[in-house]
Amino acid sequence: MDERGKKYLIKEDKDFHSDFGFIKKEHLEKSEEGQILKTHLEKEFIVLKKDVNDYVELMERKCSIILPKDIGIIIAYTGLGAGSIVVEGGTGAGTTAIYFGNVVGSEGRVTSYEIREDFAKIAENNVKGFELENVRIKCQDIKKGIDEKDVDLIFLDLPKPWEMVEEVKKTLKNGAYLATYNPYIEQFQILHNILKKNGFKDIKTVECIFREMEIKSKGTRPKTRMLGHTGYLTFARKL
Amino acid sequence: MDERGKKYLIKEDKDFHSDFGFIKKEHLEKSEEGQILKTHLEKEFIVLKKDVNDYVELMERKCSIILPKDIGIIIAYTGLGAGSIVVEGGTGAGTTAIYFGNVVGSEGRVTSYEIREDFAKIAENNVKGFELENVRIKCQDIKKGIDEKDVDLIFLDLPKPWEMVEEVKKTLKNGAYLATYNPYIEQFQILHNILKKNGFKDIKTVECIFREMEIKSKGTRPKTRMLGHTGYLTFARKL
Amino acid sequence: MDERGKKYLIKEDKDFHSDFGFIKKEHLEKSEEGQILKTHLEKEFIVLKKDVNDYVELMERKCSIILPKDIGIIIAYTGLGAGSIVVEGGTGAGTTAIYFGNVVGSEGRVTSYEIREDFAKIAENNVKGFELENVRIKCQDIKKGIDEKDVDLIFLDLPKPWEMVEEVKKTLKNGAYLATYNPYIEQFQILHNILKKNGFKDIKTVECIFREMEIKSKGTRPKTRMLGHTGYLTFARKL
Amino acid sequence: MDERGKKYLIKEDKDFHSDFGFIKKEHLEKSEEGQILKTHLEKEFIVLKKDVNDYVELMERKCSIILPKDIGIIIAYTGLGAGSIVVEGGTGAGTTAIYFGNVVGSEGRVTSYEIREDFAKIAENNVKGFELENVRIKCQDIKKGIDEKDVDLIFLDLPKPWEMVEEVKKTLKNGAYLATYNPYIEQFQILHNILKKNGFKDIKTVECIFREMEIKSKGTRPKTRMLGHTGYLTFARKL
Secondary structure (H helix, E strand, O other): OOOOOOOOOOOOOOOEEEOOEEEOHHHHHHOOOOOEEEOOOOOEEEOOOOOHHHHHHHOOOOOOOOOHHHHHHHHHHOOOOOOOEEEEEOOOOOHHHHHHHHHHOOOOEEEEEOOOHHHHHHHHHHHHHOOOOOEEEEOOOHHHOOOOOOEEEEEEOOOOHHHHHHHHHHHEEEEEEEEEEEOOHHHHHHHHHHHHHOOOEEEEEEEEEEEEEEEEOOEEEEOOEEEOOOOEEEEEEOO | OOOOOOOOOOOOOOOEEEOOEEEOHHHHHHOOOOOEEEOOOOOEEEOOOOOHHHHHHHOOOOOOOOOHHHHHHHHHHOOOOOOOEEEEEOOOOOHHHHHHHHHHOOOOEEEEEOOOHHHHHHHHHHHHHOOOOOEEEEOOOHHHOOOOOOEEEEEEOOOOHHHHHHHHHHHEEEEEEEEEEEOOHHHHHHHHHHHHHOOOEEEEEEEEEEEEEEEEOOEEEEOOEEEOOOOEEEEEEOO | OEOOOOOOOOOOOOOEEEOOEEEOHHHHHHOOOOOEEEOOOOOEEEOOOOOHHHHHHHOOOOOOOOOHHHHHHHHHHHOOOOOOEEEEEOOOOOHHHHHHHHHHOOOOEEEEEOOOHHHHHHHHHHHHHOOOOOEEEEOOOHHHOOOOOOEEEEEEOOOOHHHHHHHHHHHEEEEEEEEEEEOOHHHHHHHHHHHHHOOOEEEEEEEEEEEEEEEEOOEEEEOOEEEOOOOEEEEEEOO | OEOOOOOOOOOOOOOEEEOOEEEOHHHHHHOOOOOEEEOOOOOEEEOOOOOHHHHHHHOOOOOOOOOHHHHHHHHHHHOOOOOOEEEEEOOOOOHHHHHHHHHHOOOOEEEEEOOOHHHHHHHHHHHHHOOOOOEEEEOOOHHHOOOOOOEEEEEEOOOOHHHHHHHHHHHEEEEEEEEEEEOOHHHHHHHHHHHHHOOOEEEEEEEEEEEEEEEEOOEEEEOOEEEOOOOEEEEEEOO
């Protein structure tokens, strides 16, 4: 991070270049967390270990991503934890896969299906860059079947999640969760019907209207800019 | 869970009694997940492994608890994951400690400070009941000092979190997060000032307005009942 | 209004009785706005001229009513003002008719259709009690036709407002507005389609999430209790 | 309005020019509401009588304006109607004055104080353009005193509305309302205290989170763009 608070992802085997000057790879290799490095322009940079939020902010993405507020609610409402086994349909840039991988840890596993080769490649690079060994991207159509068994959470970011309900039922453990993310009302309406017909329980659809506060010398108020809507989250349980 | 969808926490070394009849402990001991047991009244119960949401719903609590929507946002916004080291101030019934313990897993650790002995006892029982070995409740005033070092996340559910800012700074790793939960606007206003003075970065206060949808044969709509406000979440980073 | 802030609707030709004692009709008749009257128990009451909010709060109603927040948005979004001609379908207890009547004044006119005789009677009494001479309740099925012509605003609080669209088009002035109130998403979806087919313009559906703040010595915060949803308002213009 | 739905304010004594061609003033003078006029480019325009929403949308404004959603809530919560007497502090471009003038009609009156000469001039032109004879703009500092008496509503859009509370009390009728609009939390906090000390009743502060729905062939959803916050409305009553 530079003096302005701007963050950079660093590869230790290359010299680092920025508009604030460059740092040689020898110095990067020897640096430790919290250490301050100077560029040839005498600008200061602080060395930090990337966390999942930094990383997702800086990694490559060619498609819209699911926001942390929605990912957090998925984690809490499905009781995701260290050791959980997750299957995802619709990897995109890999944002959710990376968050999930960060939570399930070395005893857990995340398998994410992505039909588009370009997205799968980006996601795979992103996962590798965050050094997650428990996340696997499959460039494969999830509608043709889920290879995994006894899964704790299936998360679908697909336009027609209802097409997967029977396969989801076969794949989930007893008591385990399906979670879906969809922008449109029609999508969760159809999904609810199909879930009910397939005996899923605790079906609910929620939405998080997320507000950030502004605290300035002029006064305190909710920020003027706010996202009106991201997506609806639907949860259901195989019981 | 009985035929109505009502859930129960079971101890295997005791007979189980309910208004739907009883099941002997011998049957409970031998049962497996997904199995169906019948009471002496021929009512069916399905055996399920408790997950964190079931558990928190059913465990004893003598104080108001933080809702999953807010816990989820804390997890996502602080990048909490398997292996993280967490310190909490204000255990209450142990809800957040249990969610955090579930996420950080066996390689992580949660230490939670609670000044009130009655709450600490309830929380300890709750933690034990969920078989979390990585969560420790300390019946101790956190304002007298935090024993832990190099912590990834400090979460404070205290009326005056600003009193802890200097101690928090000493305890957190570089790049690590403070998160606080407070119902009142005045609280995050004071906290922001103190955090800025102490050099914390990325300070933000957010709120999640949580809406559940109702999907009935009559039509689809947001539910009439909704919580108007739970608490403000403030995040800050030691950099 | 008594010393506790509780309000009462008074008829001048009857003695007034309350749990704070009674006041004779002779005193009521002679009283003026702002004057303080004492009951035989020496309790004080202040005499106030009822305004539309007081009145709607205290009047008889046997059905759910539309809230001021939604009525206000209808008034502003349709540019309702003194002299406007309004037709309403679905009077209920007469709340909206009374608010509209209050705004359009002696040069305007509100005609409200109500199919249920019991509601029409309650509404008529309520209108009379507020001394509005520009509001007329018709106990008549609006689906059989609207008698009025060249109307500035048609407001429909009906389960199937789309059945009225052609009649609405015939009844409205050029540039005038249709406004509808419906709790369900399916309702405004169907309505949008029919409105478009009939050439209506500026079609929009909005919702007002209404939040009240709590300012106490403990601190300031949004109130815990909040209505999650009342209804969707749809506006369209005949152009 | 042209074929694209774009609206224009027309002066009958001048030729009308647009990127769709021009129309001679002789044709404008003779035209009637609902009539279709063609430009020299054979483009069609429909003649409409301006309503308050059209007008406010098109009129000149050099400062931020209060939105209809907030104006509507002020009207409904203060029971504003035909014949009401209104005083406003802080005219701005005259938006609220025009809406209020439209509601109170020829039997009512709106007096609006604006300290800045440039704003007062714009507002005066805007009021004249909408042909409101019941609205008067005073280029005068409202803090030096309110000339009017027995007022039904005082609306203040001032940074420090609490400085006016005593004067407001003198000016309002018994039972009448003060309404204020302020973006910051600190503002309504101070105001509440001063209002209480001055014996005002029914003090409340509210906020309207306004959401518009999007109905497209792809599906229905709340719009992505939404204002996070406009202002807090505080209401109080002199009793």
